[in-house]
Amino acid sequence: MILKLDDEEYTYAKSGVNIKNQKEAHKIIGDLIAETYKFRKGKFGEVIGEYGHYAGLLDIGNDLCLAMHVDGVGTKVMVAEMLNKYDTIGIDLIAMHANDLICMGAEPVALEDYLAIEKVNNNIIYQIMKGLVDGAKEAEMAIIGGETAIMPDVIKGNKSGKGLDLSGMSIGVVNKNKIITGEKITFGDSIIGLKSSGIHSNGYTLARKAFFELANFSHHDPLPQSSGSSIGEELLKPTKIYVKPVLKVIEQLDDQIHGLAHITGGAFSKLHRLKVGKKKKIGFHINNPPKPANIFKQIQKITNLSHKELYKTFNMGIGFCIIASKESTEQILHICNNSNFSAIKIGTVNQQEHILIETKDNKKIKL
Structure with a gap:
């Protein structure tokens, strides 16, 4: 039974995750750790680029x-706990790493995981590790x-x-002349979305609260409204x-x-x-943009989440x-779709300085 919220808009911040505060924390962290870059200046492992991209780069x-x-996988591990099914969250961890590494043009190479657990349970550990191996096979990582x-x-x-938390550290490799940062983006470029x-x-903090607390x-x-x-x-x-199509x-x-x-935390504001x-x-x-899947519609229905909040959260x-x-648009679409990854052109780069999303139901969202 769905509980009504008296038409009050729910937000990710109200669920417990305040992205604005997180960005402020990132600024504090970035200002401090940038001071350490000079420790490798002129040495093996000199830092390339700035803090705040999808991965840090070292000249080797x-x-x-x-x-x-x-x-890490975040609170999705709590859903695995609910279902007592842990054999796919390892895939999620590999994806969170590999998909971010390729954003720099890097080929993912290796990962080390960090599993923090409340109590040793060999069955749970086995399932998690099996998922990691399945994901590593797809990403071709060790x-x-x-x-x-x-x-x-x-x-x-x-x-x-x-209880558990799952995270890790990964590495990839890229030729110094092939690094992709967004620096070459220009007006008229195509934005191609992989579904x-x-x-x-x-x-997940918002999604869990929507389904299991509010509703x-x-x-x-x-x-x-699903098929079962x-x-x-x-x-x-x-x-x-x-990894493979990109x-x-x-x-x-x-x-x-x-x-x-990689459209993750902060969703389209990641651009x-x-x-x-x-x-x-x-x-x-x-x-x-594609027509939103039913799960996003149900979250919005339960929470009265605004379109803007949806598109900067999910x-x-x-x-x-x-x-x-x-x-290059048609060739990219051909490569992705032939690799069994559904891809469409979702937009264009312009000179407006913001992200503007026009939805299928004629909503305009500025991020």
């Missing part, structure tokens, strides 16, 4: 850069180590002994790994690829990240964006 000589990334921390006083699950499998791995559903309940999938099953769908696009089209964006270090004023006009059907020259 011979025109090669090491790309490094840290990420898992070369990790850490299992048993912390019953810190990690608490909804079910006693079942998502669902929510992926972001926005008082069980994870066993069917998703309203339960809410839990829909929420647990693994994140797509875009690396193929980079290999075949090279300098026609100007920017790459602003491609303006790091840019003096050029650019904007992103998304006028052909991927809304697009998990990855390729920004490329207009001339």
Whole structure:
């Protein structure tokens, strides 16, 4: 039974995740750690670029850069706990790493996982590791180590002994002359979207509160207006790994690829990240987004979430964006669709400095 919110708009911040505060924290962190870059100046491992992109870059000589990334699965692990099904959250972890590494033009190479658990449960550990291996196979990465921390006083699950957190650190490699940052994005470039499998791995604090607190559903309940999938099953769908089609696009089209964006936390506002270090004023006009999947519609129905809040919290059907020259559009679509990754042109780069999304129901959203 759905509880009414008296038409009050719900937000991600009200669910407990305040993106504005997070960005302020990132600014504090960035200002401090940027001071450490000078410690490697002129040495092996000199830092390339600025803080705040999808991965950090280190010059390792011979025109090669090491790309490094840290990420986690977030509160999606709580959905796995609800369903007592852990064999896909490892895929999510690989996806969160591999999809971010390729945004720099880097080929993902290896990952080390960090599993913090409330209590040792070998069946759960096996399922998680199996998912990691499945994801690593798709991303063609090696898992070369990790850490299992048993912390019953810190990690608490909804079910006693079942609490966990899953994260990791990964590396990739890219030729120094092939780094993709968004610096080459120019007016008229095409924005190509690769479709998502669902929510992926972001926005789960809001999604869980919507379904299981505000609407008082069980994870066993069917998703309203669906063909039979339960809410839990829909929420647990693994994140797509875009490595193979994106690396193929980079290999075949090279300098026609100007920017790459994994649509994760912050959703479409992630496109602003491609303006790091840019003096050029650019904007992103998304006028052909896909029709949102039912799960996003149900979250909005329960929470009265505004369209703007939806599009800056959830991927809304697009998990990855390729920004490329207009001339390369058809070839990129061909490569992606022939690789079994559904892709469409969703918009164009313009001079408006903001992200403008025009939805199928004629809503205009500025991010």
